[in-house]
Structure formats: C-alpha cells, structure tokens
Amino acid sequence: MSDEADSPFDHPANALVLEVFRLNGSLIRFGDELVKSLGLTSARWQVLGSIAHGRGTFPVARLADNMGLARQSVQRIVDDLAASGLVSFAPNPTHKRAKLVVMTPQGERVFRQATELWRPVADAMAWDADPRRLSNTAEALAAIRIRLESRSSNRSSE
C-alpha cells in the first residue's frame, strides 16, 4: 500500500503481534462472560486450571512460574479464591512458609462446571481449524516467545 511510510508497519511480525494482543483481549472477555455465572473470572479460572493441571500440589510461586506471571499477581488471585472457599492451603512438609495450594471440593466442582462450559468451544476451534493447525500455531508462538525472552537479557528482575 504505502510506498513511502516504509516503517515496519506492514512487517509480517507486526501483524502477528497486533493479532496476539487482540486475541488475548478477546479470549479474556470471552472467558469472563463464559464463567461469570459460576462466580469466576478468566484470571481465577486460569489459576484453578494451573492447580488442576499440575501433577501434585505446589506453592503459589511455582504456579506463577508455570503461568508466566509474577508471584504477587497469582498470590492475590489465590487469596481471593481462598476467601471464596475454592482453594485452601495445605502445610508444606519441606517449607514452613510456602504452603501448598489445593482445591477444595467446592473448587473442584466449580472448575468441573467451567470445564464443561469450555469444552464445546475448544472443540469448535479444533473443528474449524483442524487440530494439527492449532498445534502448529501454538508451536510458532512458543518459538517466538522463547526467542523474545532470551533476548531480554536478565530474568529474575525482582
């Protein structure tokens, strides 16, 4: 199109980045609406998913690592979930402070309901786009992220 404003506007990388931002927003809004009736939000649902997904139980800091978020962000959500009775803290045999986050029976029930709401959507995605393409896409994104993270010099900024 433009033949003089040749800043990297039409760069394929830019189109992808913008689309990641847009899709991220859409996913969060969709999720918020999907699980609202269960008293969940996208963020709380994600934390429950992270707990459920793990083999075994973990303290908050470990969950945060798995999700790629800051400890403090996840801590606040977990505290909210605990206040709502969806998770509780179990003593950690190997660390007095870092208590283990576990779902309560109520938490498991709610999470199962959320999973049921989500399943048809996930199926529709795979049906539209064929699972292989989804996997390819996820891999491409992961490769970009790995590159990006290794570029930003220092980890553990805290």
Add this chain to the structure above:
Amino acid sequence: MSDEADSPFDHPANALVLEVFRLNGSLIRFGDELVKSLGLTSARWQVLGSIAHGRGTFPVARLADNMGLARQSVQRIVDDLAASGLVSFAPNPTHKRAKLVVMTPQGERVFRQATELWRPVADAMAWDADPRRLSNTAEALAAIRIRLESRSSNRSSE
C-alpha cells in the same frame, strides 16, 4: 499422560490459548523494557502506532475500535500522551466533541526512535520463522478471534 483426568487439558485448543496468554505477557514486558528509555510504555507505544498506522486522523473512539480496546482505556492513554506533549487534539470539522488525535513533532520523533529499536527484533522474528509462517500464524489467530467474537452473542455491551 493422565488417563483418567480426561478433561480437555491436553486439548490442542487449550495449548494454543495458554500460549497466547504467555506470549501476550512476554510481548508487553519486552516492549516496556525496549522503549522505557524513550519515556514510553507498551501501551503508549501501541497507541502511537495506531495513530501512525491510520490513513488520516481519527478521534479516540475510532482508535479504540482499531485496537480492539474500550474507548475509555485508550482515552486515558491518549490523555497521558497529550500531557507529555506527544500528541495533541485537532478540531474535528464534523464533530464538535470528538476531536482528532494527532502526533506532535516530538511525538513523531519519539515514535520513530521506537520504530528503530523495534525493527531488528521484527526482522529477527521474520528471519527465524520465515515471513510466510508468521502470516499464516497471524491468520490462524485472527480466524479464531473472529469466531470467538461472533460466539459471544452481543457486541456493544456498553
């Protein structure tokens, strides 16, 4: 892996969704660091990009639509940018309240500097992954987003 907790954890759609969340976070953190020395953040930089990208000038609400964000979110960023002297408001011949957002010379200078910082990163992405794959990926994400947005029944919730 798990042969009894057969919730759609290993669903390809889920892996993609999680990766979108992670990459979104990484991109924002990377961008924040990249343009920090220019007095910008990822959010401000994105708004400047949205202004620069458009053919012509637009009021805030139009920029928000283009970015897939709420009017109010973009308004706040634009006000910040105006306070920093990077954008200003031009009268809109066709609408007395909806003033047009334009970059100041200083804003253009800063945005150009940000573009220079970003260019090698974008090139590296395209070099790693080949531009066609980037485009394919962006298309796949867009298709998912369109589907998702048409699923959530009503637009214009406001």
Add this chain to the structure above:
DNA sequence: AAAACATTGACAGTAAACTGTCAAATGGAC
C-alpha cells in the same frame, strides 16, 4: 421541526497485572 437513537468524551469505580521492598525460611559454602 421534533423525537428517538447512536456516538462520544468525561467521570467513577473495579480487576488484574506489574515493580519494589521487607522479613522469614531454606539450602549451600565454608
């Protein structure tokens, strides 16, 4: 022209992420 509707900016309040800092707890180095 008047009434109904839609768009826009402004203002208020909430949610979710971040950074920075501190003290407690753990794990190693010596």
Add this chain to the structure above:
DNA sequence: GTCCATTTGACAGTTTACTGTCAATGTTTT
C-alpha cells in the same frame, strides 16, 4: 555451626484494562 544467597509470602504503590453512567453532540426517523 555460621554466614550468605535464594526463595517465598506479605505489604504497598502504579499501570492498564474493564464496566457503568452521564451529558453533549450527531444522525435518523417520522
């Protein structure tokens, strides 16, 4: 066993995004 670095949770403050509401402006319908 003592020191030292790392990990962890807690607390405080900031940024960015959201929703909801209102008044002002524009647009459409009648």
